[in-house]
Amino acid sequence: MVVGLGRSGSGAARLLQAQGYDVVVLERGDEPALRDKAHALRQQNITIQLGCPLELDSFAPWLDSAGEVVISPGIAWDHPTLKALRAHGLRVRGEMSVAWDALRDIPWIGITGTNGKTTVTHLLQHVLAYAGLEAPMAGNVGHSAAELALEVLQGTRPKPDWVVMEMSSYQIEAALEVSPRIGIWTTLTPDHLERHGTIEAYRSIKRGLLERAAIPVLNADDPDIHRHCGQWSRSGLRWVSCGDHSPEAGIPPITVNAQGWVSQGEQPLFPADSLPLPGDHNRQNMLLVTAAALEAGVSASSIEAALSCFTGVPHRLEPLGFVGGIPVFNDSKATNYDAAAVGLRSVPAPVVLLAGGQTKQGDAGPWLELFQSQVGGVVLFGEGAGELANLIETAGFAGPVIHRADLDAAVPQALSLARDCQANSVLLSPACASFDQYPNFEARGDHFRQLINAVKDP
Structure with missing residues (x-):
């Protein structure tokens, strides 16, 4: 049995079926895209059950015949249903x-x-x-x-x-x-x-x-x-x-x-x-x-x-070119304070920093310590903007800290601020997850790149 129809789950189901196993996939969702994916897998003799929550009752028809349960990375290893499945004698393991x-x-x-x-x-x-x-x-x-x-x-x-x-x-x-x-x-x-x-x-x-x-x-x-x-x-x-x-x-x-x-x-x-x-x-x-x-x-x-001849990886201090002669970097993958601190240390100071999103647990201290020496101004956006502003202001940062709702508003503000404070770089390094406004950090970084491409120097 496989739990989940994402990339990991569907990959595991197809691999196990190719190895000769009878495979049943349980998926809690039931939207059209999942129905299309389920239809394709059923053509490969894989049983798919949509609309199945991760509860023991969903597994009941197969508990006596199943040999193991394969889970996707998004499912917590200590989930109560997985504990119950182990208690029934089933092996539980990941797609890896x-x-x-x-x-x-x-x-x-x-x-x-x-x-x-x-x-x-x-x-x-x-x-x-x-x-x-x-x-x-x-x-x-x-x-x-x-x-x-x-x-x-x-x-x-x-x-x-x-x-x-x-x-x-x-x-x-x-x-x-x-x-x-x-x-x-x-x-x-x-x-x-x-x-x-x-x-x-x-x-x-x-x-x-x-x-x-x-x-x-x-x-x-x-x-x-x-x-x-x-x-x-x-x-x-x-x-x-x-x-x-x-x-x-x-x-x-x-x-x-x-x-x-x-x-x-x-x-x-x-x-x-x-x-x-x-x-x-x-x-x-x-x-x-x-x-x-x-x-x-x-x-x-x-x-x-x-x-x-290695050119780097997108969203990891990715150089996007220049706007008004100022280099712009996409570090959307910096989804925590430590990664964002690395970004601040890596680009020319003073920096106009774009940060925000869904905040995470962690020690913001080392990140905040860099503001005095590295940051000329900050533009915050997204769900965590208020929390980040409190951290930055409590740390004693004296430069401008500006709030905007989203990247569409934050990017022109950051570019304007960079000109005003004679910044040497503009950096998207959010220190936060993206899930408040984007499906993932890649989508956030792609949006930022599109906004910069529309205004960057030829």
């Missing part, structure tokens, strides 16, 4: 687990972290492909894991040399058997606490993936990961650091040396400015990718060449 069973003869690179994992996933896939390796990416980005597995199973995609899998905490906790050949942990800051409850629980889920990896690659520049570096009982850790944060013991780390070269221990590999993306966080991403690519057998010269 189904994909792992289908692809376990191919080496995986599992990438996780609060921030940075999508950029690392795209960059690593680019580096491996540049070296001539078949290394598709999937998971929390692009294809679902099950969709990729189905393509490989059906022969519509060549058998990969590596699978580059971005894994969220939701996906990891529901697929504890996933043991990647290489694991990468980018960062850890408080996020998704409404789901996991505590930072300790969230950290434990992320760390579990790295504990199970044959080769764990860790970012020593991340304060939380570095603070807990002494708690690893296993050997073979690969550390990276832009500074001097790598633990001394163990395998020589990947660092940036005093001459500005990426180095492995004392061995220089290539100039650190090979990656043409702004910000210290992107240097950390580059080092994580370098460590993983070296472990995958890619030469330093090939890594350098691939880095030099």
Whole structure:
């Protein structure tokens, strides 16, 4: 049984059906788009039940015959109905687990972290492909894991040399058997606490993936990961650091040396400015990718060449051009305070900042500390504008803080403010989720790009 008709659920259903299983999909919705999707899956001999809430009664007709229940990442792992299903003796697992069973003869690179994992996933896939390796990416980005597995199973995609899998905490906790050949942990800051409850629980889920990896690659520049570096009982850790944060013991780390070269221990590999993306966080991403690519057998010269032609990932400090000679950046993926702080540190100051949306739990302190040195003015929009304004004003920021209802009104205000205060950049870095006004951060970033494209310099 599969719960949910989203990308993960439908992918898992199709994969399991192709493997010879009888599959039943339960979906709580019943809108026309879902009916169309259900009709297509029924043509593949998959049973679909629409309008089924996530309650034990919905499963009743199949409880005695079902072997397992596969859930999508959006369903809480401790949902009462899942607990009841386990009590009935059913195995409950995530879509990522189904994909792992289908692809376990191919080496995986599992990438996780609060921030940075999508950029690392795209960059690593680019580096491996540049070296001539078949290394598709999937998971929390692009294809679902099950969709990729189905393509490989059906022969519509060549058998990969590596699978580059971005894994969220939701996906990891529901697929504890996933043991990647290489694991990468980018960062850890408080996020998704409404789901996991505590930072300790969230950290434990992320760390579990790295504990199970044959080769764990860790970012020593991340304060939380570095603070807990002494708690690893296993050997073979690969550390990276832009500074001097790598633990001394163990395998020589990947660092940036005093001459500005990426180095492995004392061995220089290539100039650190090979990656043409702004910000210290992107240097950390580059080092994580370098460590993983070296472990995958890619030469330093090939890594350098691939880095030099990487153009970045949309919505992550994406340069949109200039308006009145002022550069504009789309950082819509900055959905929490920590990611937004990275954005403020990465673009030319003073910044006119666009922020707002649906606020999240977390420590706003490090973000607010940057306002005095980095921010010339702020334009707030969306549901959380009032809450953010209180935080900013309480922190003592003396510059202008302007409220607008939405991006349509906020963007022209920000561009006008940038001219008035002689800003050196305009940055959309919301520090909030997008769900008050958009289906996702991509839609928010796309809207921002459209607004800027209409007025930017030729």
